Amino acid sequence: MSTGRSRRIPEIDGLRGIALTLVVFFHLFGQGRVSGGVDVFLFVSGVVLTMSLMNDVSQGRQYRLGARWTRTFGRLALPSAIVLLVVAIMSITILPPWQRTQTLSEV
Numbered sequence: 001m002s003t004g005r006s007r008r009i010p011e012i013d014g015l016r017g018i019a020l021t022l023v024v025f026f027h028l029f030g031q032g033r034v035s036g037g038v039d040v041f042l043f044v045s046g047v048v049l050t051m052s053l054m055n056d057v058s059q060g061r062q063y064r065l066g067a068r069w070t071r072t073f074g075r076l077a078l079p080s081a082i083v084l085l086v087v088a089i090m091s092i093t094i095l096p097p098w099q100r101t102q103t104l105s106e107v
Helices: 010-029 037-058 065-094 097-106
Strands: none
Touching: 010 037, 065 097
């Protein structure tokens, strides 16, 4: 059965790759249209979360949503802060003043 380690599902990785590709292509060539990549990503996330919940329940473990959210936040906080910092620095150095203000307020 399960050894407690994380199991990779190649099909899920494939769907994540498709979602990422859709988002990138539509950001580059979509001219403001919605890509559907975010929909695929959210669907895949829902499937993974449901599978995790079902696995915990089937093995008699208590599902701890707060612990999961804390772990996820901890994993994403530093990379998110780095991206926002880079966007802020690039906005200050590259964008004209009239675009800089809006971008920095969104950051």
